[in-house]
Amino acid sequence: MKCVIKLAALAAALLLTAPLQAQEVDHSGHGQATVAAAPSVAPDPSTDAAAPTDHSGHAANPAVSAVTDHSGHPPVEGPASSDEAALPLTGPRSTPGEQDHSTHQMPAPATPPGTHDHGARSTPGPVLPVPTAEEVRAAFPELGPHAHMQAPLLTQLLVERLEVLDADGEAALLWEAGAMAGNDMDRLVFSSEGERLQGETEEARHELYWRHAVTRWWESRLGVRHDAGEGEGRDWLGFGVEGLAPFFVELSAVAYVGENGRSAATLEAEYDLRLTSRLILQPRLELNAYGRGDAGQGLGSGLAETETGLRLRYEIRREFAPYLGVEWTRLHGGTADLARAGGERSGEARGVAGFRLWY
Numbered sequence: 001m002k003c004v005i006k007l008a009a010l011a012a013a014l015l016l017t018a019p020l021q022a023q024e025v026d027h028s029g030h031g032q033a034t035v036a037a038a039p040s041v042a043p044d045p046s047t048d049a050a051a052p053t054d055h056s057g058h059a060a061n062p063a064v065s066a067v068t069d070h071s072g073h074p075p076v077e078g079p080a081s082s083d084e085a086a087l088p089l090t091g092p093r094s095t096p097g098e099q100d101h102s103t104h105q106m107p108a109p110a111t112p113p114g115t116h117d118h119g120a121r122s123t124p125g126p127v128l129p130v131p132t133a134e135e136v137r138a139a140f141p142e143l144g145p146h147a148h149m150q151a152p153l154l155t156q157l158l159v160e161r162l163e164v165l166d167a168d169g170e171a172a173l174l175w176e177a178g179a180m181a182g183n184d185m186d187r188l189v190f191s192s193e194g195e196r197l198q199g200e201t202e203e204a205r206h207e208l209y210w211r212h213a214v215t216r217w218w219e220s221r222l223g224v225r226h227d228a229g230e231g232e233g234r235d236w237l238g239f240g241v242e243g244l245a246p247f248f249v250e251l252s253a254v255a256y257v258g259e260n261g262r263s264a265a266t267l268e269a270e271y272d273l274r275l276t277s278r279l280i281l282q283p284r285l286e287l288n289a290y291g292r293g294d295a296g297q298g299l300g301s302g303l304a305e306t307e308t309g310l311r312l313r314y315e316i317r318r319e320f321a322p323y324l325g326v327e328w329t330r331l332h333g334g335t336a337d338l339a340r341a342g343g344e345r346s347g348e349a350r351g352v353a354g355f356r357l358w359y
Contacts, residue, residue, distance in 0.1 A: 151183035156358060161193075163354025165327065172197040174352070187211045189221075194229070203229035209238065218243035225256060231296045234258055248272075263291030280321070284309040293334050298342070300334015313356055322355040 131139075161176040178191035189211055194204030209223020218241055225236040240254030249271050256264040270284040286307040293300045311325030330347035331339050339346055 151185070153181065154183055154187075156180045159355075159357040161354060161356065163323075163325075163352045165350045165352040167197055167350060168348075170197065172202075174354075182211070185213050187219075189223075201229050203227075207238065211242070214241075215243075221254065227297070231298070234262070234294075234297065236262075236264065245269075261292070262294065265289045278315045280313050280315065282309075282311045282313065282323075282325075284311070295338065298335065298338045300336075300338060302333045304332060304335040306330050306332065309352070311352065319359060320355065320357055323353070325352045326350070327352055 157177075157179050159175070159177040161174060163174050165172050165174055173196045174194075176191075176193040178189055180187050180189045182188055187210070188208075190206075190208050192204070192206045195202045205225060205227055207223055207225045209221045211219045211221045213219050220239075220241055222239045223237075225238050227234040227236070236256035236258045238254050238256045240252070242252035242254075243250075245251040249269055252266075252268045254266050256266075258264065265288075267287045268285070270282055273281045273283070275281055284307075287303065288305045289303045290299050290301055307327060307329050309325055309327040311323045313321040313323030315321040326349060328347070328349045336346040
């Protein structure tokens with residue numbers, strides 16, 4: 001009978017001490033955590049690999065209801081205890097004594113190349129300051145009525161023709177040149193042209209005149225002219241226009257008034273036909289007419305002379321271009337009669353060779 005009583009007391013002691021043996025202590029150094037008791041179950045080899053591992057190196061007990069994993073993965077959940085049920089449903093849950101890592105925020109990932117963040121605002125560029133009234137007036141000064149007089153002084157020397165030609169089997173020298181000084185609106189021009197044969201000046205014409213721009217393509221001219229050569233010299237007052245006609249024809253028309261009621265008119269036209277960027281064919285026409293005859297100069301009234309030329313020049317540089325050509329000269333009316341009376345021909349064709357130069 002006493003033995004039976006001792007066995008019953010031993011069994012009761014074993015039942016009372018069983019819950020204390022089921023308690024687990026966390027040795028990871030994060031603090032002790034009390035977990036709910038779970039029935040002792042033999043480990044299943046197939047599920048050992050899935051058991052979470054604590055950072056302390058000890059395998060976690062599958063009977064633990066919740067163990068916080070510091071690797072960033074969600075914790076493995078077990079049966080909820082009464083303490084866990086009392087926790088609020090909102091916000092992360094943590095085991096008492098463990099650090100709550102939910103307050104740490106990870107940086108947002110960078111936007112991959114090639115993608116567009118339509119919700120983000122672009123950084124505004126630099127804002128330019130608004131100019132003041134003084135700065136605007138300094139940048140755009142008001143031009144007075146004589147602003148063109150402030151343009152720089154321009155000068156040019158142009159030798160339009162300097163050539164040798166065949167005149168009745170003899171070589172003659174012909175020139176046409178000029179010098180200019182001024183600006184785009186007003187220019188002072190001196191020009192000279194003539195012909196020398198056997199060391200003597202057969203005829204020459206010198207002019208000094210003022211050119212003024214009246215439109216974009218045309219200029220007026222006013223000046224004086226002096227004729228020299230065989231016979232007595234003549235002086236003229238000339239006025240006219242010159243410029244660029246349609247189809248890029250360079251045109252000059254001048255009327256002259258001389259002594260004793262004499263009058264004259266000259267019309268010149270020439271055109272540069274570019275065959276290549278350097279090779280240029282230039283046709284040229286000049287007409288001279290007089291209001292009354294002048295036997296001392298061998299001139300009759302009306303249309304006195306026409307000169308037609310065709311020259312082919314090659315621009316080695318734009319400032320220098322040699323050329324070859326041919327020129328036809330024909331006298332008309334009373335001028336032709338005076339030439340024939342003096343034993344001269346009223347018309348002839350002559351080959352020419354020379355160069356064009358400007359500086």
